[in-house]
Amino acid sequence: MAYYLIQASYTSEAWAALIKNPSDPKVRHRALVEALGGRMVDFWFAFGEFDVVTIVELPDNVNMAAMAVTAIAAGAGTKLMTTPLLSVDEGLAFLKKAADLPYRRPGQ
DSSP, X not given: OEEEEXXXXXXXXXXXXXXXXXXXXXXXXXXXXXXXXXXXXEEXXXXXXXXXXXXXXXXXXXXXXXXXXXXXHTTSEEEEEEEEEOOHHHHHHHHHXXXXXXXXXXXX
């Protein structure tokens, strides 16, 4: 399973609907994540460049892409940014692997 940080912005229509009928968006988002065999770690409202932030665990990039396309196609969001997250162990593994690679910049 892979972890992803998702940052998204709602449309003005979505905000208007939430103001008119406040409801927990975690319920809708969790259902989508679980339908793809994943787990929602947590979900937050935010302000600034993005309106919501969530961390999810999904089987792979294909499922993450399917979730992103489905969420945007529903029309409630204006933008979505996904960042794959690596554990510290994965980070140490890629650093070790990088140290053993023969590539050098041109001119060296």
